[in-house]
Amino acid sequence: VEPISLGLALAGVLTTYISYPRLYCLFAECCSPKRSLSREALQKDLDSKLFGQHLAKKVILNAVFGFISNPKPKKPLTLSLHGWTGTGKNFVSKIIAENIYKGGLNSDYVHLFVATLHFPHISNITLYKDQLQSWIRGNVSACARSIFIFDEMDKMHAGLIDAIKPYLDYYDNLDGVSYQKAIFIFLSNAGAERITDVALDFWRSGKQREEIELKDMEHALSVSAFNNKNSGFWHSSLIDRNLIDYFVPFLPLEYKHLKMCIRVEMQSRGYKVDEDIVSRVAEEMTFFPKEERVFSDKGCKTVFTKLDYYYDD
Numbered sequence: 001v002e003p004i005s006l007g008l009a010l011a012g013v014l015t016t017y018i019s020y021p022r023l024y025c026l027f028a029e030c031c032s033p034k035r036s037l038s039r040e041a042l043q044k045d046l047d048s049k050l051f052g053q054h055l056a057k058k059v060i061l062n063a064v065f066g067f068i069s070n071p072k073p074k075k076p077l078t079l080s081l082h083g084w085t086g087t088g089k090n091f092v093s094k095i096i097a098e099n100i101y102k103g104g105l106n107s108d109y110v111h112l113f114v115a116t117l118h119f120p121h122i123s124n125i126t127l128y129k130d131q132l133q134s135w136i137r138g139n140v141s142a143c144a145r146s147i148f149i150f151d152e153m154d155k156m157h158a159g160l161i162d163a164i165k166p167y168l169d170y171y172d173n174l175d176g177v178s179y180q181k182a183i184f185i186f187l188s189n190a191g192a193e194r195i196t197d198v199a200l201d202f203w204r205s206g207k208q209r210e211e212i213e214l215k216d217m218e219h220a221l222s223v224s225a226f227n228n229k230n231s232g233f234w235h236s237s238l239i240d241r242n243l244i245d246y247f248v249p250f251l252p253l254e255y256k257h258l259k260m261c262i263r264v265e266m267q268s269r270g271y272k273v274d275e276d277i278v279s280r281v282a283e284e285m286t287f288f289p290k291e292e293r294v295f296s297d298k299g300c301k302t303v304f305t306k307l308d309y310y311y312d313d
């Protein structure tokens, strides 16, 4: 190919890319993808991948889809996910991220903060506050539809989260930046005991777990519970100002849910599902309360490493 023709061809491709951003976004990741979130795809993902969390599924599907479909939200979407360890809080954040951005958690527009990793020293709190503010400001300036996930919120110093309070509020813009299209997801174990109490009451009275309704969890996730000194709750000021849109309860997982997690893992490793191994791995887990052994201590968290023992060749 002669250089002039090649140059013209390249220029043509470049012009097409610039004039048709939609075409460009087919090949590279874009902020605020034109292809808006598909409710069906998100629902399918939640139904097929997330086990034992009927309440979380419903709230998340409606909250995320409603927010993304709204062209002019008045404030960013703020979800606070609560529950026992290993019940799917990080996992669901990943599903949300993947349904909005192709790259999921690895997308340039999705940012994960882990309290003990990114903000370990209380003595550096002033520095962390400045860093967090400028990090969020910078990322939202670059992409309004940025997603921020804060893990281990109950281990985060309360003063630190106050630094992002203005960004979660109903401002059209702050210093020229609008945060109204951003999504903030907070993960914590706060309230897990109370959620478990409700689930246990249902189990003891012979009711189906799926009969638990959000209103049954109201007390478990009530402001008074979180403002209780012993609850370790971190964001009472965010609650006072009604800046959290949804409190999402994650129920403790039962034996049958562990088996579902193990089957998925076997399949993803390319093994044929062996029900005997599934039961043996699930039985190795520890359950509580001691007498009834209903809920898994670690949710689905360590089932995967236990599986290694059976496939060590």
Ligand SMILES: Nc1ncnc2c1ncn2[C@@H]1O[C@H](COP(=O)(O)OP(=O)(O)OP(=O)(O)O)[C@@H](O)[C@H]1O
Pocket: 049, 050, 051, 052, 053, 083, 084, 085, 086, 087, 088, 089, 090, 091, 092, 187, 188, 189, 253, 261, 299, 300, 301
């Ligand atoms: N409800 C669930 N349905 C399907 N898989 C699950 C569920 N809960 C957990 N898992 C599996 O277990 C892994 C660990 O769970 P995850 O990290 O989401 O727990 P978590 O609730 O965020 O726990 P922690 O509070 O300790 O951070 C997930 O990556 C997923 O593979």
